[in-house]
Amino acid sequence: MIAIFVVTKGDLAVDSLFFDSVVAPIRNHALTEFFKVFTYLGSSFFLMIVIIILLLCCKDKKIGTYAGVNLIVIIVMNFLLKNIVERVRPDSISLIAESGYSFPSGHAMMTMAVVSVFIYFSIKKIRFYALKSIIISILVLFILTIGFSRIYLGVHYFTDVLAGFLIGYALSMFDIYLLEEITNGLRRYRPNR
Secondary structure, three states: OHHHHHHHHOOOHHHHHHHHHHHHHHOOHHHHHHHHHHHHHHOHHHHHHHHHHHHHHOOOHHHHHHHHHHHHHHHHHHHHHHHHHOOOOOOOOOOOOOOOOOOOOHHHHHHHHHHHHHHHHHHHHOOOHHHHHHHHHHHHHHHHHHHHHHHHOOOOOHHHHHHHHHHHHHHHHHHHHHHHHHHHHHHHHOOOO
C-alpha cells in the first residue's frame, strides 16, 4: 500500500510532517555525528561481518545461517523494489551522500530481517525471562534507531523506513518459517545410525 501511494502520489504529507515535527527540532552537531557512525551498523557490510562471526563462533549454526539467508534475500528484494518504485532520495535535507533510489530503505529492511532472527532465537533459547526481555528490548531499540538514523540524516523519508521495516519483517518471518520446516524435515527423514 505504501509503495502504491509513493508511486501515485509522489511526496506524502506524512513524510514532511514527521521530518518537520520530530527530526528537524532535534538536529544538532552531536546527534549528527552519532547517527553518522550509528547508521553504519545497519549496512550490509557490517551485518555480513556479524553473521560471519556468528557462523565461526556460535555453537548453534542455525542463527548465523538463518540471518545470512535473510540478508541475501533482503538485498535482492531491496534492489528489485528500489528499481521498480524509483523514488528519488530527499536532497535538500540530506547530511550525508547516498546513491541509488530511496524506497524502501535498505538499512531498515536489512536490519529488521537480520535482527529479527536474533529476536526469534532469543525467544526460543533464553530461559530467564528478565534476561530475555532485556536482550529483546535492546535489539528492538537497535532496529528502531537504525531506521531513525536514516530519516535524521535525510537520506530516506519516513515512509521509506516504515516500508523497509514491514517488508524486512514479513520476509524474515517467511524465511524463518521456511528454514525451520526444511530443518525439521531433514531431521525427521534422516536415517537412523
